Amino acid sequence: MLISVRQEIDSDYDVTIIGAGLAGMTAANILGRHGFKVLLLEAHNKLGGFATWFYRDSRQHVFDISLHGFPAGMIKTCRKYWNKEIADSIVQLKDVRFDNPQFSVQTEFTKTDFTQKLIEHFKIAPDVVTAFFEHLAQMNFYDQNQMTNGELFEKFFPGRNDVVRFLMEPITYANGSTLEDPAITYGIVFSNFMSKGVYTFKGGTDVLIEKMKEELLKNNVDIKLQARVEKIVTENKQVTGVVVKGKTVKTRAIISNGNIRSTVLNMVDEENFSSAFIEKAKNIRLNTSSCQVYMGFKAGTVLPKMGDLVFTSSYPTYVPERLLDLKVSSRTFSVYYPEDTRPQDPNARAAIVSSTNCRYEHWAALSKDDYESAKAEMIEDTLKGLEKYFPDLRDHLETVEAATPRTVERYTLHPQGSSFGTKFEGLEVSMNLHKEVHGLFHAGSVGIIMSGWLGAANYGVIQSNEVASYLSK
Ligand SMILES: Cc1cc2nc3c(=O)[nH]c(=O)nc-3n(C[C@H](O)[C@H](O)[C@H](O)COP(=O)(O)OP(=O)(O)OC[C@H]3O[C@@H](n4cnc5c(N)ncnc54)[C@H](O)[C@@H]3O)c2cc1C
Secondary structure, three states: OEEOOOOOOOOOEEEEEEOOOHHHHHHHHHHHHOOOOEEEEOOOOOOOOOOOEEEEOOOOEEEEOOOOOEEOHHHHHHHHHOOHHHHHOEEEEOOEEEEEOOEEEEEOOOHHHHHHHHHHOOOOOHHHHHHHHHHHHHOOOOOOOOOEHHHHHHHHOOOOHHHHHHHHHHHHHHHOOOOOOEHHHHHHHHHHHHHHOEEEEOOOHHHHHHHHHHHHHHOOOEEEOOOOEEEEEEEOOEEEEEEEOOEEEEEEEEEEOOOHHHHHHHHOOHHHOOHHHHHHHHOOOEOOEEEEEEEEEOOOOOOOOOOOEEEEEOOOOOOHHHHOOOOOOEEEEEEEOHHHHOOOOOOOOOEEEEEEEEOHHHHHOOOHHHHHHHHHHHHHHHHHHHHOOOOOHHHHEEEEEEEOHHHHHHHHOOHHHOOOOEOOOHHHHHHHHHHHOEOEEEOOOOOOOOOHHHHHHHHHHHHHHHHHHHHHO
């Protein structure tokens, strides 16, 4: 049932999910299917979390925020935990491009194609390439592997900044990983992406989330939007309810899909946790945030075939810190050809979204005027960067605007607008939450590997199993 904004919640629940991101929704769907009484509470006025979109000019333009590319594993996850219709709409992005001062390469972003490029374009010995991929494949989350990304690349490709850029830059763009992060995070994220290429949802995020909403309702999940949970209520270190708009709703278990730091440090009374656990939660580092420029084109505009996903940079070499600069030199263009992205809509307009990984503190420090001019400058620089691939774009452009880490923070409640959750240490706190407070679980972007569309959805699966066995005890 969809509980309207004004309607009171008048039931008790087996499980309440705080937040309707991909992890929260997937967990809610599985638990609803199992026959548990599930309440899904979302602070925003729509489902999806970061898997979201917005309209402009009376819906003539639609912009997808995070539908840029995800691994093939999403097909299996959607088929098993959502439905066939959703899974069948997932299609491969065939044309991924890199363009920077060190190389211009087109790839299908598969292991086979990457192997070929490393050997033929970058002239790496075939046995080294094989050894590198074998090493990635053997990486195991449970091994105490202390190697960093930087050490991993130095081991296989010493002194080859161009190769590191080819292998690492998409991941830095995607989730802010640096050469100092544990190599296991790279191993898992990149192996996922590389096995079978990069995929997208045909129809657009709005269509996907509507289909997910229908499925949730079919599985008897109660959904309430604009319902920000203020507090998690406990008794004797056991969850008993959530407070929404001053009213307590009783529940036997909770999955928080909010940020793990906010969940532990802001939503639950501190006395529920051991001091060691609180210390660990306080030490979790947040991931970086995102800037985006959304460009919508006039009716009838035919975009040049410039690729589906284009990783561009004007910076001479690969320096992860430079990717995060306020003065952007690197950006990823997601190109939405209307006939491919929204074939169901004959009036769909062409759109391009430029994404950049960036630091919250750079943007938070700006005064109102400086913030506005920094945004205007970012838009202008993005248009200039895009003109290389679409020379007369300004003749076709109808609407353009920008989002910054401040925007991300406002809409998603993630502290500092963190777009991929937390660094690696967040995973341990998230997974052990239920050992501190009985019945309290977390599912959402943490630890780099449990983030992104697939990571978040799969983490929802893992945690829904934990909750099901907890409730069945
Ligand atoms: C610009 C950008 C581009 C991206 N591109 C890609 C990409 O190409 N591929 C990819 O795989 N991933 C991408 N991602 C990342 C991906 O979108 C996220 O990792 C994933 O969607 C996160 O899902 P989640 O379940 O962690 O929840 P989130 O999306 O973080 O959602 C959490 C939800 O909880 C709600 N909430 C929080 N606190 C409360 C509360 N107290 N009460 C009620 N509700 C609450 C929030 O409103 C939100 O809706 C991108 C992210 C960004 C920002």
